[in-house]
Structures are given as C-alpha cells and as structure tokens.
Amino acid sequence: MDPETTIKIGFYVIFLLSTTCHEAAHAWVAKLLGDSTAYLGGQVSLDPMPHIRREPVGMVIVPILSLMMIGWPMGYAHIPVDRAWSERYPRKSAWVSVAGPAANLALLLLAVIGIRIGLATETFVAPRTMGEFSEITLTAGSAVGRSFAIFLSLLFVENLVLLLFNLIPVPPLDGSGALPLFTPKSMQRTYADLISQPTFQMMGIIAAWMLFPGIFSAVFMPVVNLVYTGVAHYG
Template identity: 50%
Template sequence: MSSPFSLFDFACWLVVFLISMSAHEAAHAFVAKCLGDPTAYHGGQATLNPVPHLRREPFGMLLVPILSYLASGWMIGWASAPYNPNWAAQYPRRAAVMALAGPAANFAIAFLSWLGLKSGLATGIFVPGFTGSFSATVLPTLGGFWRLAAVLLSLGFALNLLLGVFNLIPFPPLDGSALPLLVLPAGLATSYQKVSRSGVALFGLLIAWQVFPRIYRPIWFWMESTLR
C-alpha cells in the first residue's frame, strides 16, 4: 500500500532537488569561467538561483521531477549548463575539471548536511531515523522548525550523495566520463571527446542505470551507518 501524499514532504523534496541541481550546474558554469570558458556564465547558469536553470531545462528541472515524485515518491530529472566545445577540445584537462566540479558541489552539500545531522544527533535534537529512508535519515525530538530541519538535512545528505556518485560513473554523458581526459595525451583526448559526444551517450546512460544500484547501495549504507 502506497503512503498518502504529503504536501510537506513534496515541498521539501522539491526545494532540496532544485537547490542540488542548481548547485551542480552552477559549479560547472563557475569553474568553466575560471578556466577560460564563460559560455554558461554569460548564460546566467553560474548561480544558485534555480530560475535560470529552470528556464533552460523546464522539463528536467520541474515537470519530470514532479511527475516522478507523484508516481514513485522519488524525484528524478536533469539539468545542463552550456559550454564551448571548441574550448573543451583545446583544453581537455580543463574540460575534465569543469565536468567534475558538478559532482564535487553535490558532495560538498552532502557533507555539510551530514555535519548538520551529526550535530543534531550529538545534541539530542535528532535521533536515528529509518534505515534506507531519504527523508527520514534522522527524526526530530522537537517539533516545529526541527521537523523541517530534519527532513531538509536528511534529503540534502541522501540526494546529493546520490547525485555525486551517479554523475561520477565513467560513461557518457555523465560527468565521470571526463575522468580519462585528465590523463590522456592530446590526440587521444580529442578522439575520446568525439566518441563521447556521439550516439554512445544513450548507451552509456543505460549501462549507468544498470550498474548504479550496485555502486551506490554499499556507499549509502556505509555513510548512513556513520549516523547511527
């Protein structure tokens, strides 16, 4: 039997999802600008404000997440930040750093959320929640603001850990596919980039979707155990 719809839970999910996706794309845009490609910066993507990201990807940032939540209780979606492919071809290592900045931003949010959860547990404001629950990693011992804090921090921790790990899977079009560019010589890097931008991207997504649970599950349960 499915759980009844909760407007509170839905709103918390949407807020954390939008912030997490915006931070991911803003990191791409900001690092690209620092390394010589201002394309996304000039497009307004170097911001935590979700509005420019929603304008660029309204389906992936809003419609699909809402529909997926109503259907399954989870939010899935996508976003993107533009970049100059000529810049990426000329500076493959810089392009790799730009790509990896997105997952790094998610890991940073996950870590900050973990610190908030850990502090709440240490002070007795939170108690351990339900194993495997994204929105109830901890439960509040007080009501009001602390109920909101418990859900937002739980989601911030779990969702950003998921986004960081998933995007590091080394298959196009995920950010992790840029990892080889850090070590490949120039000629091979150019060939690799051409292959990565071809139709192999859909195939890569299908593979990533299959292998992700095996990668993520042990990481998630280990990280969750640090809060017990």
C-alpha cells in the first residue's frame, strides 16, 4: 500500500474516533443531566458502530467520498434528544451542546501532549516549514516513530477542525446550542424555536461553510506555535 493511501485510511480512522468521542460526550452529558434518550439508543459508547448505524451516510459515505475527492474526511452525526426535555431545561441542553467540542478539545490536548513528549525524548522534531497536515510533527527515527508522528499530526488537525467548526454560533452547530448559557431566560424558548427551523439550519450550514476557512487560517498557525513554544516558531 502506498504512503498516500495509508495516510488517507489513517485520516478516516481518526475521523471516526474523533466524531465518536464527540457524539458519545453529548450522549453521556445528556444522560447525566436527565435526558436518557441517546443512552437508551446506545450512543454513550466509544464504539463507532452505534453512531454509524444511526448515521451511515454522515459517518461512512460522505467522509470516504470527501477523502477521495479532496483528501479530507468531512462528515456529520447527531444524537437523539428529547425535545420536551430540551425545551424545559434549555441551560442543561446547552451544556449537552458544549460537551461535544469539549471532547474534541480533550483529544487535541492529548495530541499536543504526545507531540511534546516526543520532542522531549527526541523522538520527534519540529518541521522546518508547515506543509502537509500529516506533518505537524516529524521523526527522523524508525517507521514506528513516523507512524506515531503521523497519527498525532492527524489527531491534532482533525480535532482542531471539529472544535473550531462546531463552535461557530450558527444552527445547527454546537456553538448555537450553547448560546442559552448566555441569553436571558425569557428569550430561551423563542431562541430554541428559531434555531430548530430547517431554513435557519440550512442558512447556518452555508454561513459556517463560508466562515470556516478564514477562522481556521487565523487560528491554525498560532495554535501550532503554542505546541512548539520554546522549540520553534513559524510565521
């Protein structure tokens, strides 16, 4: 198998891992706060199969097609929710929305810790220039070391993408679902009705798609520089 194909397969595996953790975090926090719908549906699980069975198009077909066409796995998933519970407890529902991006932040930090340990042990080295997303960190050592470097690089990028994209405050993204934490109680029911409208959700996806490249470009290099603080800096 050629290296490019291997990297694409690895990218898809990391997409599955990251998206599964994202959705499982939503489901777990929902159960903790009183909505067991996703738990009863099997979504409180780090096994990707329950999530794939619920959303086979978004978890398998779309990411594989996008990986083949543009070299990047794009997809989607969601958990079942009790609409009556969400309307009754808008702030609890908002914390459920926060849980998914929080899981991606945890995986991002895990990748950063792994890279920093690799640098400290001289297993990894900082790349001279930032090129491929599979080369956030490099190794001059063994094939095993190179595999770990690629894995951590892709884990870093995938979860930075999921974190930033999902925090855009437009429906149906998690950033929009989290806004009731900051809105007056009197407005929460009206806001929930508004963001549940299909028209606004479609407009939100289009807006997020247009905004994301600029957001990612602005954030990516500063975050990479933080990873290499005291080691290397990039312009």
